[in-house]
Amino acid sequence: MINDPITKVMQDASEIVRYDEVGIPLYIREGLLSSYPDHRALCHWHEDIEWVQIRSGQMNYYINGKRVLLNAGEAIIVNSRQMHYGYSENGQECDFICILCHPKILTANSVLYQSYITPVLSNPALEYLHLKPENAKALQILPEILRLKKEQPVAYEIEAAALLSLLWCRLLRTHPMMPDGNTAVSQDPDLLIQRDMVSYIYSHYSESINLDEIAAAGKVCRNKCCQIFRRYLCQSPIDFLNHYRLEVSCHLLNTTKMSIAEICTACGFNHQSYYSKIFLRTYHCTPRDFRKRAEVLPT
16 A cells, blocks of 8 residues: 655644544555655654654655665654655665654553653654664564554554554663753754745745745745755755645645646646646656546555
């Protein structure tokens, strides 16, 4: 199962996570980086803890301006409310497992939650954990959770939540997840500016916005705006804007009967010829062919 990679994003750039079952804050899937434009997911954040394990290939992972190279067999755990995304620098394919869970699924006991979960979530020094082959016991758990999702035995969600709680417990014992009162961590002000500019793009992508307006959202000049996007996202602001517009257009192609011209306008592209040109460059097919392919793929 490879789910629709389109991310629904709120105006503050946080992701609205579409859980597998309504009311159960758990999302489990397998995916390919080639499902994303330019092998690059959207930059976003959410309240959920994100677990990503690489099955084959490599993935570069961005967290708050830091970059981690994930090799096959390795995993990353991203703490709540961190700006992040995965991507490939050279177009290399990557097969991965992605699991999101809201922290509250780890335990219903308020004392345990306040003792072992809240301190980790609020630890400014813990943006992520990079798990390598020597963390074998922890790395065995994520594929088991994916197996449960695929087979769906009775009450598989309870077992999946229990396995995530077990993984959390093992990580607490082997990694410095709890805050250290002696460590002072200051947040990069440029990261906050970046979040504001990304949020502006997510809120106004359907409009005819330009570089000056994106920079104004971060209260910086055009040059500083471009520097921040290059530093954190390895893209120009306009390339990032078009990337998001393309993702939205794919979602509309797959889920609506809107015409290509209507989708082009709804996503903020001024000319259908330009939209078709960058769509072809990114997906190696036209929007019309993309829609036809989606119609014949199994659900």
